Amino acid sequence: MVLAGGLGTRMRSRTAKELQPLAGRPLLSYVLEVAEAIEPAQRIVVLNPAKRAVLEILPPGWQVAWQEQPLGTGHALAQALPLLAPGIHRVLLLFGDHPLLTPADLRRLLSEVEERCPAVAVLTTVLEDPAAYGRIRRQDGRVVGVVEAREDTTSYRGPVEVVSGATCYDRRWLEEALPRLERSPSGEYYHTWLVELAARTPWSAEPAITVPAPPETALGVNDRFDLARAEAIVRSRVAERLMRAGVAIVDPSTTFIDATVEIEPDARIEPFTIISGQSWIGEGSRIGPHAVVRDSRIGPECEVLASVLEEAILGSRVHVGPYAHLRPGTRVADDVHIGNYAELKNARVGRETRIGHFSYIGDAELGERVNIGAGTVTCNFDGVEKHRTVIEDDAFVGSDTMLIAPVRVGPGGRTGAGSVVNRDVPPGGLVVGVPARPIAARRARRRPEVRGE
Incomplete structure (x- = not known):
């Protein structure tokens, strides 16, 4: 009873x-x-x-x-x-x-x-x-x-x-x-x-x-003070259980891990990190310092430095941060880099894609080997509805590009720095300007090889 x-x-x-x-x-x-x-x-x-x-x-x-x-x-x-x-x-x-x-x-x-x-x-x-x-x-x-x-x-x-x-x-x-x-x-x-x-x-x-x-x-919990005392004991038990199972927690006194969290051996949790909800951390990953992870899955060999993840999923060998924010619905494939001050929301990111810094990627689908230049924004809200941006494999998005959704950048497509893209970019195409317009493909800067040289 x-x-x-x-x-x-x-x-x-x-x-x-x-x-x-x-x-x-x-x-x-x-x-x-x-x-x-x-x-x-x-x-x-x-x-x-x-x-x-x-x-x-x-x-x-x-x-x-x-x-x-x-x-x-x-x-x-x-x-x-x-x-x-x-x-x-x-x-x-x-x-x-x-x-x-x-x-x-x-x-x-x-x-x-x-x-x-x-x-x-x-x-x-x-x-x-x-x-x-x-x-x-x-x-x-x-x-x-x-x-x-x-x-x-x-x-x-x-x-x-x-x-x-x-x-x-x-x-x-x-x-x-x-x-x-x-x-x-x-x-x-x-x-x-x-x-x-x-x-x-x-x-x-x-x-x-x-x-x-x-x-x-x-210890019976009757008030907020009792609850805080019980919280400290439960978290200490959680940390001990994880460390005995092979997880490195550098400073348990400044690390807060919920009882519902699962962490694989050889993961390393740095100080001042909060991991909560139904989060799962893969083998060999490094989380923190100063990371906040809620209800997220982080694959093996990832690094999350001083960043916030909410209901996000990372593949293997993903680097996030510092100071990035991955919001609910974000799905990141293997070998992706998400740099400082990048925010992603309801976005899918393909393998080997790089989002260096100062970018907002919301309601978007990025293919493989895409480069997102600094200051890129997917303008997903028209004041009434949200719209989706699709950037296909091997595309190169120049710095300060504004992508006015709904819009698509085809495979190998490129945008010039500062462009405002409100129409689809064809495969291999290059667009520049405000609004962005296609221009002829750049000539190769390298002199062609000559037989016999």
Whole structure:
């Protein structure tokens, strides 16, 4: 069971807390993924009706229990119990705002439950400052209860054992004990009070036990500060996973990579780089420094220096930047150079084409071995509609050429510097001027060879 029924008012956001982005994914998705990893027989999430948007991210197979009134975690647990299938013997309770739990944490908890058969097993950790977490109470070493932070008047010196992000219950005991849960002075029902009920229950084994976990597992996300702390931990985990898989990340502390990103071995990520969304980086590519890559695919042996890529696709051995901007719909073939201050949008670029610098290529199709001179602009918008420019193989576009779409430059076609091209350029043709007009092909400057020389 995953509890996600709280309204999350401390987040101060119109977006439900569970849907807040965390390293490129909704916060709740981390909890659901961890739950899926242990292959439970049944999956239930508890939601408030005000958070129906959460339904959009639930994977198949999850049932929903509705908590109409936010009366605490114990009340939320009671809403889910009627949905339990007959064959369920143990109930694992997770929280939708604890994204740092790992499958290893849960397997360790379940292993202890399997071995010791308690009524309640609580995943705990030790913190110097217990903050807002429930604190474990012991007597002669045995767990006797949990006291909530708002009810606790104890002054602590030294580390404190606190409730972390998971609790496992014996199903039969839970169904008998939950109706006996009393309302707290704050008006809520705390699931943690079940630990005290368990400790007082005659049981064949120790009725209430704790299982230790790393301190970060206790981090629940309640506000923006908590979210930033969780983000730092998740990104650190992502960087470690990638580096152990063969990716070079020069400075993980200044590199931000989403959990959804895939990077092949021998790629090198330079400092101050952001890679997000469904991006994929090929083997041997160098990204950054100061690059921003979102939802893009970058092939092997590419270099992206201080540039922005959004929903773009690069082939192999493509060089981009510095200070280029590839916008959505851009598709670049192998061995292309895109230099500084070039912007491409919804453009297809053929092999070995060069776009040196200071150019805008929008709604265009460039063939192979095309040269785009500095200052070239495809004028794709007539004030009402967008139009397409086609520049075919081996064309040479001179500096400061304005291509008034729709227009086509044929194979081997050329434009003179400063031309305004509003008519198609024939194959092998040369146009110059404003507006551009065809002129005779240039004579070869090289003297023809003479037989016998």
